[in-house]
Amino acid sequence: MDIDLKANTVYLADNLEVLASMPAESVPLIYIDPPFNTGSTQERTQIRTVRDVNGDRTGFKGHRYRTEKIATRAYEDSFGDYLAFLEPRLTEAYRVLASDGSLYFHIDYREVHYCKILLDGIFGRDCFLNEIIWAYDYGGRPKNRWPAKHDNILLYVKDPGDYVFNADEVERIPYMAPGLVGEEKAKRGKLPTDTWWHTIVATNGKEKTGYPTQKPLGILRRIISASSNAGDLVLDFFAGSGTTGAAALELGRRFMLVDNNPEAARVMLLRLPRDDTRFVNLLQESATTPRASRTQAREGTLAASGSV
Numbered sequence: 553m554d555i556d557l558k559a560n561t562v563y564l565a566d567n568l569e570v571l572a573s574m575p576a577e578s579v580p581l582i583y584i585d586p587p588f589n590t591g592s593t594q595e596r597t598q599i600r601t602v603r604d605v606n607g608d609r610t611g612f613k614g615h616r617y618r619t620e621k622i623a624t625r626a627y628e629d630s631f632g633d634y635l636a637f638l639e640p641r642l643t644e645a646y647r648v649l650a651s652d653g654s655l656y657f658h659i660d661y662r663e664v665h666y667c668k669i670l671l672d673g674i675f676g677r678d679c680f681l682n683e684i685i686w687a688y689d690y691g692g693r694p695k696n697r698w699p700a701k702h703d704n705i706l707l708y709v710k711d712p713g714d715y716v717f718n719a720d721e722v723e724r725i726p727y728m729a730p731g732l733v734g735e736e737k738a739k740r741g742k743l744p745t746d747t748w749w750h751t752i753v754a755t756n757g758k759e760k761t762g763y764p765t766q767k768p769l770g771i772l773r774r775i776i777s778a779s780s781n782a783g784d785l786v787l788d789f790f791a792g793s794g795t796t797g798a799a800a801l802e803l804g805r806r807f808m809l810v811d812n813n814p815e816a817a818r819v820m821l822l823r824l825p826r827d828d829t830r831f832v833n834l835l836q837e838s839a840t841t842p843r844a845s846r847t848q849a850r851e852g853t854l855a856a857s858g859s860v
């Protein structure tokens with residue numbers, strides 16, 4: 553596997569394959585925004601984590617745990633399968649995360665609680681730092697409950713005693729009641745809290761790539777400036793339109809982006825700078841030069857052997 557931790561790379565590949573080839577503790581910052589499993593799945597596999605001195609991972613209070621598959625049930629619940637899909641990828645993410653690294657896991661209200669428990673099992677509960685609420689205001693408003701207008705971003709660190717958090721590098725925001733804090737403080741603004749009001753990518757804005765689930769650059773800028781240092785590598789293995797890569801470059805970091813959808817690769821290669829991006833296509837089992845792949849992207853001939 554062609555892994556170059558010093559380069560900016562886009563992989564068209566199943567992320568598990570890429571993760572499994574990466575060295576341990578090699579990435580200071582991971583942001584992921586996996587797809588929410590909204591389709592109707594016929595089967596679900598339930599798992600549980602059990603204390604076991606011979607278990608394959610360390611969890612809460614440093615105890616060893618093993619994962620047991622309980623049963624596969626034949627009906628609706630897609631999240632059982634969803635967790636079984638996520639678990640090996642998150643376990644690998646933990647392995648490749650640097651000893652002072654951070655993982656941001658972007659999800660929504662439907663799955664966040666199950667994912668929190670899964671991540672607690674992998675990282676240990678004491679490594680959970682924040683649940684960030686990204687609040688926005690867009691789309692329909694049902695009248696039979698409170699309209700759900702937020703996503704959840706769980707922040708875990710590998711070592712709660714030693715991690716990067718550059719509070720002074722985060723863009724400050726206005727106080728809600730500036731009159732209460734004095735002129736100087738009001739002028740300086742405040743560090744955002746764990747509740748982030750930020751608009752979605754505007755349908756006619758210049759940031760828009762056309763990729764359906766594209767996240768705003770403003771969210772990624774905040775994450776990357778707080779939780780990485782200049783020159784660091786930022787990994788996003790559910791990369792979609794490459795928002796993480798675009799923000800990382802703006803802030804003087806490097807990126808490693810993985811997606812198994814040829815359409816995502818096409819969008820990323822058009823979005824990211826031509827001469828500074830390697831493209832590795834594992835679905836086609838061959839590496840392609842950025843220039844060739846960009847031509848393919850423009851002409852719409854990128855390998856379409858993968859599906860999401």
Ligand SMILES: C[S@@+](CC[C@H](N)C(=O)[O-])C[C@H]1O[C@@H](n2cnc3c(N)ncnc32)[C@H](O)[C@@H]1O
Pocket residue numbers: 565566567568585586587588763765766767768789790791792793794795796810811812813816860
């Ligand atoms: C919610 S989107 C990410 C959007 C992204 N944050 C952005 O700003 O554009 C999730 C992505 O995960 C990708 N994906 C799903 N399963 C994958 C897998 N096994 N390996 C790699 N990518 C995968 C999908 O193709 C999709 O583009």
